[in-house]
Amino acid sequence: xxxxxxxxxxxxxxxxxxxxPSVVGAALGGTIAAFTGSRLARRASRETLKxxxxxxxxxxxxxxxxxxxxxxxxxxxxxxxxxxxxxxIAHADAQGxxxxxxxxxxxxxxxxxxxxxxxxxxxxxxxxxxxAGYLNxxxxxxxxxxxxxxxxxxxxxxxxxLTDELSAIMxxxxxxxxxxxxxxxxxxxxxxxxxALVEQLRKFASxxxxxxxxxxxQFGPKARVQLDDAxxxxxAVGAARAQKAQMNIDSGTQGIRA
Numbered sequence: 001x002x003x004x005x006x007x008x009x010x011x012x013x014x015x016x017x018x019x020x021p022s023v024v025g026a027a028l029g030g031t032i033a034a035f036t037g038s039r040l041a042r043r044a045s046r047e048t049l050k051x052x053x054x055x056x057x058x059x060x061x062x063x064x065x066x067x068x069x070x071x072x073x074x075x076x077x078x079x080x081x082x083x084x085x086x087x088x089i090a091h092a093d094a095q096g097x098x099x100x101x102x103x104x105x106x107x108x109x110x111x112x113x114x115x116x117x118x119x120x121x122x123x124x125x126x127x128x129x130x131x132a133g134y135l136n137x138x139x140x141x142x143x144x145x146x147x148x149x150x151x152x153x154x155x156x157x158x159x160x161x162l163t164d165e166l167s168a169i170m171x172x173x174x175x176x177x178x179x180x181x182x183x184x185x186x187x188x189x190x191x192x193x194x195x196a197l198v199e200q201l202r203k204f205a206s207x208x209x210x211x212x213x214x215x216x217x218q219f220g221p222k223a224r225v226q227l228d229d230a231x232x233x234x235x236a237v238g239a240a241r242a243q244k245a246q247m248n249i250d251s252g253t254q255g256i257r258a
Contacts, residue, residue, distance in 0.1 A: 057227070060126055064223050067123035068233060071138070074117055074145045075216050078209040079240065081152060084109055085205055086247050102202070103194040108156030116146040126226040134215075134222055141215050144208045151201050158194055162187060209244065213237045 085106055092098070092105035119142060127135040166183065184191075220234030 060122075061227055061229060061232070063120075063122045064124075064126050064227065064232070067119055067138075068219060068223070068235075070117050070119060070123070070142075071216055071219055072235065074141060075209075075212045075235075075237075075240075077113065077117075078145060078148065078205070078212045080111075081109065081148060082205040082209040082244070083247070085202060089202075101191065101195045102198050103159060103191060106155075106159075106198050106202075108159055109152055110156075112149045112153060116149075117142055126223060130226065131222055134218060137211075137215055138219075141208075141212055144204075144211070148201070148204055148208055151197070151204065155194070155197050155201060158190075158197065162190055162194060206244075206248070210241075213241050213244070 088107055089102070089105050092100060097105065119139060124135055124138060127138070165187075216235045217237045220232055224230055224232045224234075
């Protein structure tokens, strides 16, 4: 008997009714397990991506809120500069000194920020793709505020050097400087330069504050759209704008613009 006949006899002696179901079952079990494992892996991957997206969105909201706080600080700072300047001018005029030059009415200010306010890149990322124009206005506003503060510091220094050589009549916390004819001739060039500087600062303070109110008013609505968050805070500037308009009317500067 040749070898294949032995093999044939051996195959006939095997109980295939038990072996086949076992093999098929193992194959099917492996296929089902692989399929189930693949589905679970995909589901876990989707859940991980979803959590990552939520985390990124929350981080972006927090960063955007930091930008909002900085913007509010800028608006308040510009409002302070504008209001104090106009109040000093109004006080001098009410005391009968409307004929004086502006530099004689406006005292040096204090309390400036120790460092310029700047927006970090992650704080304004939300506006990069679809609000590039607004982003530019926001960044420019920070630069204008820094320049305005720097201008008032320069004015304070130059005015201090000039008034150190002059006397003033005090009315509470407000001092009024009077010049004799001889002093006018001596200090005229410096006084003229100082007056030109404070006149320019007055225009910038008014225009920059108005711009700050506009940028602040737009921040919340734009952030809500980009963050898809209807609860993001909105700054109400209506009362501040009305107050500024009234101050312009009272001081006769309603025509001042950048």
